[in-house]
Amino acid sequence: MAIGQRTYLDHNATSPVRPQVAETVLRVLQMPGNASSVHSEGRAARGEMEAARLSVAKLVGARPKNVIFTSGGTEAANLVLTPSFKRLGQAGPAKLFIGATEHPCILNGHRFSPEAVEIIPADERGILDLAWLKAHLKQTGDTRVLVSVQLANNETGVIQPLAEIASLVHEHGGLVHTDAVQAAGRVPVDIVTLGVDALTLSAHKLGGPKGAGALVLASDQYEIGDKLIRGGGQEKNYRAGTENVAAIAGFGTAAELALEGLEQEAARVQLLRDEAEAHVRRIAPDALVVGAGAERLPNTLAFAIPGLKAETALIAFDLAGIALSSGSACSSGKVKRSHVLDAMGVEPALAEGVLRVSLGWSTTKECVIRFAEACERVVGTLYKRKASAA
Template sequence: MTAVQRIYLDYNATAPLRPEVADEVVRALALPGNASSVHAEGRAARACIERAREQVAALVGARAKNVIFTSGGTEASNTVLSPSFRRLGQEGATRLLIGATEHPCGLNGHRFSADSVATLPVDHSGVVDLDRLREHLGEERVLVSVQLANNETGVLQPVAEIARLVQDHGGLVHSDAVQAVGKIPVDVAALGVDALTLSAHKIGGPKGIGALILASDQLEVADRLIRGGGQEKGHRAGTENVAAIAGFGLAAELARAELNQEAARLEALRDEAQALIRRVAPDAVIIAGEARRLPNTLAFAIPGLKAETALIAFDLEGIALSSGSACSSGKVRRSHVLDAMGVDPQLAEGVLRVSLGWKTTKEDVIRLAEACERVVNTLYKRRASAA
């Protein structure tokens, strides 16, 4: 019996490692030196890191000296969401304003006291309420943290507008760009933010490596999260993960080279998937379908179909999907993102996320629709027999 060829449509959780990146990681693993050593082997490791720093910086329009490598997006966000994040010569923020639909690494990982945090509500499309943001500005020194793109729905936030509002009042702005980078153009200066956080495994790089990007060298996090030696110019202690950093660098370079063409290709595939799902399930609800979204992301629900049941059915069909962020998989709880958007709780229990990427083809989308039709027909037969 021939095994079913599997189709991976969960890129927002993790993109498959690109073959070129895997080769680069293996090459870097063979470097014997510590990047802090002055001998030739150490200098080779250092050169590998600095080349990657340039590649990652170029992806987001930053200066290489302002790229700080971390163990991932979570550590990067935990680091910068601190009262000690400040402009040199100034005091840090006394209050954190954070979007209600942020990733848990921001909502749960910041370093502010509970009584100095305010959550910014979102509208039914998942977009931050700017009027509520304005109400908080000018009261205290604020740090505002808003994702550029949501991991569950793909909804894009007006980060440039948020940055202008906040900085007009002397505040600081951080944006979690983990899901956005490599899928849409991301530029630190154009966004006007003070800090961005990134993660390699969303763009076909290795897991376990990310970056905190500062807009200038006039910004610092005075209270370091990881202390020890002077690595990363004192920003983040610990011997650098040279192989992962090298892989991150190449993944960033490839993502930058392919960005415009790939975004258009994925948006066309996403729209085709959406149309096909609506054809086989006319009552399907597209989550935030009217909002600006990532070109690769589609979140939908079919009334009466529970996500847990659907995920198993699709998996048996050889298709990997998600019911939300991978960080929450395996936990029976409603999505805080959908709750914040006011999605009906029963509908929210059935939301599925399709996220496309560099290996996705039109044939994959057709297979998804065919599998969806079989899953839906089973649901409709059960409804008919129960009537």
């Protein structure tokens, strides 16, 4: 999306709000009722929430009654990653296995003791080591394990073989959660096909409003004993507090729009992503495309050009009117070393220069052309400065 003379290519950080979503939010924001009230105004607000619940459920092949609204993907992950998450009638997990390339909300947001947590290593493509997982699941014996694996990585776009992982974990009686925040709306996501017990979502990655997310359970045969937010009985006692009805309604509209023509939109965006990647390789033949050997989200390109530092390059692109990222927006303003790239074994010198281009519903061919032109100028300018300094 071009805003004036600017081009926005940072959809993995947040996707611009779709116009239809903004209309929904404004309309619902003006409704007076509390969704917990029994009068007509309250029932109208409740109706907006339940319509959104249905739309979010459809996006991931779930039942509406198993969708729990939260303030975002981080809260949803924090809610479910607890030893008290279990199947009804069974013991809860005593250990947590986390993928090495997970989002910080998983690595830092779970509620297990440090000694109960193990990290699943990844290979140079960013794919988790299933042999390691299989061996360590076997070592746990009768100890129940919760495994959290991101469906698609926010920095690299690398997609994990989640159905295979879930099958392996279930063979050992464990539970599986997946952070589907980046994948939902970009590739088909079906909670039944994936075979996971729970997944988490965030509205603003879909062109929805910031401040809305969801925990989605595979069925109603689960419970979470230790709630994060206690008080009233909202969200079936999973999440207390008056609901943000306008943001939730906007989430529902965003989910509907993302599901419509999903395959066609993914194909369109992938063509643009591939074009951007081809420009990078033309401009810098020695560029590293991170995760190139793995299946990736169709919208994500993470690359490094030897000799270029991300911090310097980001400023140069910004001055050229291009909004990119060096990785997760959760650490924006602090261009620091990526644990994802470390887990993949990317050389530190290259890892310090990785940039991320992430496309979305508002991206056009013109955006990619502007990126390519800016990339050529940025690379040329920075290399000239480097040569002069030498």
